[in-house]
Amino acid sequence: MTGPLPGDSIKTYVLRRGRMRDAQRNDYAALSPQFCIPFSRGLLDFQGVFGNSNPVVMEIGFGMGGATGEIAEKMPETNFLGIEVHTPGVARLLGDIRRKGLGNIRIIEHDALEVCAVMVPRESLAGVHLFFPDPWPKMKHHKRRLVTESRVALIRSLLAPGGYFYFITDWEEYARSSLEILTAAPDLRNPYPGFAPTQDWRPQTKFEGRGRKEERAIWELYFVKKGLGDYHTALRPSPAAEK
Numbered sequence: 001m002t003g004p005l006p007g008d009s010i011k012t013y014v015l016r017r018g019r020m021r022d023a024q025r026n027d028y029a030a031l032s033p034q035f036c037i038p039f040s041r042g043l044l045d046f047q048g049v050f051g052n053s054n055p056v057v058m059e060i061g062f063g064m065g066g067a068t069g070e071i072a073e074k075m076p077e078t079n080f081l082g083i084e085v086h087t088p089g090v091a092r093l094l095g096d097i098r099r100k101g102l103g104n105i106r107i108i109e110h111d112a113l114e115v116c117a118v119m120v121p122r123e124s125l126a127g128v129h130l131f132f133p134d135p136w137p138k139m140k141h142h143k144r145r146l147v148t149e150s151r152v153a154l155i156r157s158l159l160a161p162g163g164y165f166y167f168i169t170d171w172e173e174y175a176r177s178s179l180e181i182l183t184a185a186p187d188l189r190n191p192y193p194g195f196a197p198t199q200d201w202r203p204q205t206k207f208e209g210r211g212r213k214e215e216r217a218i219w220e221l222y223f224v225k226k227g228l229g230d231y232h233t234a235l236r237p238s239p240a241a242e243k
């Protein structure tokens with residue numbers, strides 16, 4: 001396979017090496033069979049994967065997965081499909097799944113764009129989280145960004161009507177060009193006048209912490225797929241699960 005979309009063989013990541021601690025290696029070996037879904041060319045059946053028909057939110061590039069675990073813990077009635085290529089991050093999130101006893105996360109360790117292209121059914125997702133993707137600041141690298149017109153078209157096609165796309169970055173130029181791309185998408189609407197406020201349910205991510213330390217502003221975009229349905233207000237942490 002050359003890439004997730006016809007003519008798109010450009011990777012949006014560079015695989016980082018990273019050593020795993022013994023505990024992470026153990027979690028990876030013990031828990032992958034239960035919580036990781038191997039990449040394959042068949043469409044996922046979410047009911048079979050999660051064992052229920054709760055809404056599914058996909059996260060692209062969860063990094064070390066700290067925020068993913070926290071959000072999934074706050075929203076036990078939402079299923080989370082996390083996609084990441086960095087093995088130590090996968091192991092780290094598996095550890096959180098074990099420590100927090102989470103039943104609502106599944107992980108695919110593979111290129112998210114390929115997963116989107118062949119595994120995720122059209123109009124099946126209640127939401128997509130894209131938190132602090134690599135900004136690829138140099139102009140010659142912009143083609144590696146996850147938010148480009150064609151990649152956003154693929155992501156939008158997976159959102160159910162009323163489903164949301166939540167993108168956050170600390171790179172202003174990436175934020176502004178993404179605002180233009182999303183605003184031009186005919187099947188999305190922006191519930192806010194421009195950039196979105198921070199959704200009150202989301203914790204700070206690891207990369208966000210770095211950006212804030214370097215005093216970079218945080219830019220948030222929150223768009224909703226047009227049509228009947230409202231995951232924007234429906235998917236909130238249940239009061240019982242909030243700490």
Ligand SMILES: C[S@@+](CC[C@H](N)C(=O)[O-])C[C@H]1O[C@@H](n2cnc3c(N)ncnc32)[C@H](O)[C@@H]1O
Nearest residue numbers: 013061062063084085111112131132205206207
């Ligand atoms: C800058 S990090 C941000 C991690 C995390 N979201 C955070 O805010 O701390 C971006 C992550 O996206 C992952 N990534 C980039 N492109 C990806 C792709 N096509 N499929 C899966 N993961 C990807 C990288 O491996 C990396 O861990």
